[in-house]
Amino acid sequence: MSKDGMSDRGARGSRAPSERPGSGATAGRDGHARPPARGAANGSTSIAVPERPLPLRAPGGDGVHGGRPPARPRVGYLAERLGLGDDAREFLHHPVPMRTSPLDYLGFLTAFVFASQIVTGMLLATAYSPTVTQAYPSVRAIMASPSGALLRGLHAWGADALIILAVLHLLRVFFIGAYKAPREFTWVTGTLLLSVTIGFAFTGYLLPWDQQAYWATVVGTAMAAYAPVVGGGILHLLRGGTDITGATLTRFYALHVLVLPGLLLLIFAAHFALVLTHGQTEVETRLPKGYRAAHRKGDTADFPHGPYRPFWPYTPAQMTVAVAVVVAILGALAIFVRVPLLAAADPLNRAHYRPVPAWYFYGVYQFLKFLPGRLDGLGMVGLPLLAAVVLIGLPFADRGPARAARRRPFAIGAATLVVIAAVGLTYMGWRGSRGVSGTATVVKNPTFAADIAPIFSANCTTCHGAAAPSGGLSLTSYAGVMKGGRSGAVIKPGDPAGSLLVQALEGRAPNGVPPMPLGQQPLPATDIQTVKNWIQGGAKP
């Protein structure tokens, strides 16, 4: 332990076997000193944790020492019968740092929202019917009552919150280096829990059986087919056939309410046991206000337990406040922001719904737009696989003892870049999925470069781009627009109503040309009017 006894504190509440109270051990496997266990000789350390008599394991308090231990307080009726007396007390009083951060509770909050999902999910399951004909009507029926709408809101927003909290928890653990020895398997089980969480989100997304659910699942499962060799098999297995049908819905429901909860509880038990075993990692530089000065002066009377205090009741109280904040946010979202339920799933897509992935796939979706087509497999399968391997392998590859961010510039820098890229791509995917238009007001005398090109590039050039444009019509340049496509010219200068482009935008084009933009909401009337004004004025460059 270093001289001031603080800079290298180790786990709090660590209860590895070698550190049982009384064993006197103060150094963990990671070489980090730990707060002295109660009952251990405190020696010269400045982190004084009050001594307690040696807890005895023998039930009834006799046997080991051949008599009743004098100082052993009575334990509760239940605690005694469950054999928890000393363990529970030991746990409740284990020293925790006085200064904490709300970020310390991200893991607990994730677990709490999981619990909330289980409760709301069970309630929804009493009214939901997992069949093709009944799924959508049953969700509609749930949404028809205020309590049902609230419940579905809590469950749907909870699913989003869960992914956000789990990712934040992961990032926090990464940035404070808490995944390092001896907590490698806490990290590994955590990443497995994250993948189960994504599995929950993915399977749950289909269950309302509306257009959004159906087509997001069509596209999401289609990505699996890009895996080499086994892709087709995985796709078939997931869908229970070639297409998304009743078989898929039943499969996803079974996964969502039986398979994944079982997996989750198993892995969570391991994760939680490991957290209890190793305790939380402490952030090295965090000390309570005034402690350093008091310590320098040698007057730490205000800090009878050093920079620590007992777990009970401080930590549970803080956790409760954190949970209350999350519940308040979820409740407000569930009450005030209605979770959409679109039209019933139409596998024939007669209404030309344009598939949009779930928001946590926006990043991948956007990334694919930047990749040339033949690298799609890399983006859809290679990248997620690489991410999984890197995440799981991280604590075994990165074995340096440093936890502080400033001593891990490479790891922190790389992770920061990945986070920025992921957030940026997600944002771009979100914008793209909304089909943002170029102008919000009608432009009286528009020019191509300033007013028309932005409208085209926001709504049309995904298909009518420069390379192999749809219908032979490229809308990326003035020349391309005026040249037209295989159906001939699309602009008749001075005649907006007679221009094929306007007819397609207004959904009244002849010869089977569908309403444009294909599969999306029509452009705002203001944008169409701007285009008309431009043509009326002679369609100048």
Next chain:
Amino acid sequence: MPTRRRFLLWMAAGIWAVMLAGYAAVASLFLTPRPSAAEPLQDVGAVTDFPSGSPPKLVTYTGGGVEDGVYIAPLPTGLVAFDFHCTHLQCPIQWAGTEFACPCHGSTFAEDGRVLGGPAPRPLHRHRLVIQNGRVRIGGIVS
């Protein structure tokens, strides 16, 4: 280790392995869907509904409890049934006057299913198509 103990261990491990493999086999047999070519044929109309020279036409039928559809294209070589999902990420394609177009990433396909543009990696999938007594019947995807 004495031979008897080793034998007992290996025997126990072997029994467990066989039992686990049995469960895995039952599970995979049960979960594997039948091949799409074995899907039952569905009547989608008369041959005369698809005169040569007409554009591809979307026809519908019920499969797996949901409505499904294929585009029937009267090509010079005969009637062909195209799956109406893009081969990129299976968004629903539409006949757009001169070609099939996908609204998601802009893939386009010719009347005969060839890729004209966009990220689609392969031509449109074809369904099994059988003509019986002047009726067009559609099965699962064959290519």
